[in-house]
Amino acid sequence: MVSPNQPASLDCKKVVVVGSSACGKTCLVNRATTNAYSKVYQQTYGADLIIKNSSDGKKGSLKVWCTGGHERYRPLLEQFYVDVHAAISQSSFMELPFWYNEVKRNSPEALIILVALKSDEADNVVIQPQDAMKQALDWNVEFRAVSAKTGTNVNELFEYIIDAVHRSH
Ligand SMILES: Nc1nc2c(ncn2[C@@H]2O[C@H](COP(=O)(O)OP(=O)(O)OP(=O)(O)O)[C@@H](O)[C@H]2O)c(=O)[nH]1
Numbered sequence: 001m002v003s004p005n006q007p008a009s010l011d012c013k014k015v016v017v018v019g020s021s022a023c024g025k026t027c028l029v030n031r032a033t034t035n036a037y038s039k040v041y042q043q044t045y046g047a048d049l050i051i052k053n054s055s056d057g058k059k060g061s062l063k064v065w066c067t068g069g070h071e072r073y074r075p076l077l078e079q080f081y082v083d084v085h086a087a088i089s090q091s092s093f094m095e096l097p098f099w100y101n102e103v104k105r106n107s108p109e110a111l112i113i114l115v116a117l118k119s120d121e122a123d124n125v126v127i128q129p130q131d132a133m134k135q136a137l138d139w140n141v142e143f144r145a146v147s148a149k150t151g152t153n154v155n156e157l158f159e160y161i162i163d164a165v166h167r168s169h
């Protein structure tokens with residue numbers, strides 16, 4: 001059995017995906033790992049653990065904790081932020097500092113990536129990419145815009161994380 005605060009093994013780095021409820025975290029991880037997409041919303045209860053391998057199968061793997069964004073889970077999530085190598089976050093703009101601070105406080109060295117999800121719905125998104133990009137610059141973190149629906153930039157995002165965490169940690 002794997003516990004959330006168990007350190008990742010040498011070639012399998014721990015990644016946590018955080019953000020507000022229904023922002024698209026599970027769909028992003030599903031697209032990255034199974035290349036599937038569903039428009040039916042199924043809330044994540046607590047957190048799911050998924051293994052993501054690099055596309056060539058050689059560069060190493062990620063142990064991805066995809067957390068549930070509903071407020072009722074927030075007191076439980078702190079255990080997932082410990083020893084994190086990388087964190088992916090997207091949410092309403094008001095909540096973004098909350099997720100950023102949670103990860104930063106528990107894993108100050110983690111690679112943090114601010115991800116604008118649902119880029120296929122450019123006219124409807126809650127955070128405009130230019131605002132997210134500005135926030136990422138202020139925090140000195142990476143910024144990516146992706147769509148789990150179309151798959152745009154999803155593989156690139158995970159390959160970037162695999163390269164970065166296996167190179168620097
Ligand atoms: N248009 C569009 N909709 C998306 C995309 N990704 C997710 N959605 C939709 O957004 C809704 C929520 O997606 P989830 O991935 O389940 O959201 P979540 O962040 O995991 O939610 P919690 O588990 O409650 O934290 C679903 O109805 C998805 O179909 C996307 O790239 N484009």
Ligand SMILES: [Mg+2]
Pocket residue numbers: 025026027042043044067068069
């Ligand atoms: Mg989910």
